Amino acid sequence: MFADRAKIIIRSGKGGDGHVSFRREKYVPDGGPDGGDGGRGGDVIFEVDDGLNTLIDYHHRRKFCATNGEEGGKKRCHGSDGKDIVLKVPAGTVIKEAESGQVIADMSGENRRQVVLKGGRGGNGNMHYATSTMQAPKYAQPGQEAKELEVLLELKVIADVGLVGFPNVGKSTLLSRVTNATPKIANYHFTTLSPNLGVVDLEDSRGFVIADIPGLIEGASEGVGLGHEFLRHIERTKVMIHLVDAASTEGRDPIDDIYKINAELAAYNADLEKRPQVIAANKIDAIYTEDDTSDPIRKLKDEFEPKGIPVFPISAVSGEGLKELLYHVRRMLDELPDEPVVYEQEYFPEEHMAANDLPYTVTVSEDEERTFIVEGPKIEKMLGYTNLESEKGFRFFQNFLKDTGILNELEQLGITDGDTVKMYGLQFDYYK
Numbered sequence: 001m002f003a004d005r006a007k008i009i010i011r012s013g014k015g016g017d018g019h020v021s022f023r024r025e026k027y028v029p030d031g032g033p034d035g036g037d038g039g040r041g042g043d044v045i046f047e048v049d050d051g052l053n054t055l056i057d058y059h060h061r062r063k064f065c066a067t068n069g070e071e072g073g074k075k076r077c078h079g080s081d082g083k084d085i086v087l088k089v090p091a092g093t094v095i096k097e098a099e100s101g102q103v104i105a106d107m108s109g110e111n112r113r114q115v116v117l118k119g120g121r122g123g124n125g126n127m128h129y130a131t132s133t134m135q136a137p138k139y140a141q142p143g144q145e146a147k148e149l150e151v152l153l154e155l156k157v158i159a160d161v162g163l164v165g166f167p168n169v170g171k172s173t174l175l176s177r178v179t180n181a182t183p184k185i186a187n188y189h190f191t192t193l194s195p196n197l198g199v200v201d202l203e204d205s206r207g208f209v210i211a212d213i214p215g216l217i218e219g220a221s222e223g224v225g226l227g228h229e230f231l232r233h234i235e236r237t238k239v240m241i242h243l244v245d246a247a248s249t250e251g252r253d254p255i256d257d258i259y260k261i262n263a264e265l266a267a268y269n270a271d272l273e274k275r276p277q278v279i280a281a282n283k284i285d286a287i288y289t290e291d292d293t294s295d296p297i298r299k300l301k302d303e304f305e306p307k308g309i310p311v312f313p314i315s316a317v318s319g320e321g322l323k324e325l326l327y328h329v330r331r332m333l334d335e336l337p338d339e340p341v342v343y344e345q346e347y348f349p350e351e352h353m354a355a356n357d358l359p360y361t362v363t364v365s366e367d368e369e370r371t372f373i374v375e376g377p378k379i380e381k382m383l384g385y386t387n388l389e390s391e392k393g394f395r396f397f398q399n400f401l402k403d404t405g406i407l408n409e410l411e412q413l414g415i416t417d418g419d420t421v422k423m424y425g426l427q428f429d430y431y432k
Helices: 171-178 227-234 254-268 270-274 296-307 322-334 377-385 391-403 406-412
Strands: 005-011 044-048 063-065 085-089 093-097 103-107 113-117 148-155 161-164 196-202 205-212 239-245 277-282 311-313 361-365 371-375 420-423 426-429
Touching (some): 005 113, 171 196, 171 205, 196 322, 239 254, 239 322, 311 322, 361 406
Parallel strands (some): 044 085, 161 205, 371 420
Antiparallel strands (some): 005 148, 093 148, 196 205, 361 371, 420 426
C-alpha cells in the first residue's frame, strides 16, 4: 500500500527534577546539600531512510514519545538522560504543524536528520543553591516540561521531471520504456495508484529522475478523483511533460486536455503554471490522416509552440521520437538552477511552545479587595520544593515567577503595589 500523508502526535521527554537531600555520614551530623541534577528529556528526531518510499508505518501508530529524564539522586548523582526517539521517513517528506500547515522541516537535499522537538532540561539539585548564608536549601529546580505537537507528514517525491496527463494516455508505458521503472500497465483508468519514479539514462549526458504522476481529471485540485492525492508530488519537479493521446483513441481532444490539466495545476499551486513545460504527443503510430488540416500534431504545434511550449510527436510503444524528447528535456534542465526544490522552515516549535512550558492561569477577583489568583500544576510543585520562610528561598521563587512570565502577566493585568496575590493557600502583597 502506498501512503504519502499521515498525521501523528510527537512528544519529547520531560526533564528530570532536581533532588533535595543532605549528606548523612557517620561523624558528620550536619552534612551539606548533595541533591543531584535531573536528567535531560529525550528529543524527537526525524531521519531520512533511503530504503523507505512510503509513510505507511505512520498509519498504524498515532503517537510517538521520547522518554523522560530521571530525577536526580542523593550524593550528587545525576539522573539518567531520557532516550531520544528517531522517526525514519522517506527522502522528500515535509513535516508541517498540523493546525497551521506551516513547514517545520523538509527532509530533502542535505537535510538528512533534524531535531524537531527538544527534550526538557533537567532541574538543578539543591546542591546548587547553598551559600554562606543559606547552607541547607530545602528546594530544587523541577525539570522542564515535555513538549507535545501534532504534525502532518507529507511525502513530495523528489524528481526533476513530472509526467502528467489524463488517465490512459500512456504514461506508465512511457516510463517503462525510458527508465528502469516497472510500473503496472493495463488498459483501464487509474491503473497507477501511486507515483512511479524512474531514472532516465542518456548517452554522453547526465540522466534525470522522472515521476509518473497518477492520472488527473477535472476537479482534481478540489479533491475529485485521485488527482488531489498526488498533485503534491509535482511541486518539486522543475520541468513537466504533458503526455496526450494525439490519436484521440478514446475520443478526447488533446488540446482541450492540456488546457484542463494546466487549469488543475494552477488551481492547486499557482507556481506550477510557471514551470517549464513540454508536450509529448503520444500514439502517433495510431494516427491516420490524409492532409495537414486534419493532422493532430500540426494542430498541437500551431496551438502551443507560439506560446513557447514545444511539441514532440512520440510513440511510447515503438519508441519513435523518444530520443529527441528526452534530450530536449535534459537541455531544459541544464538551463535551470541545479538546487533541489526545498521548502523553508516556517514554524519553529521552540518559539511557539515556549509559552506552554509552564501552563498556568491568572485570574482577578474583585470581591472585597482586588486579589490576583495564580494557579498551575508546576507552580504548586515548585511551592512544595521551596522554603519561602528563608530570604534565599523566597528570592529563588521570585526569580521563578519572573523567568516563567507570570510577573509580566500580572503587570499586564494591572497589578499595583499593595495588591494581594494568592497561590495555593499562600497569600502575599505585591511590591515591585
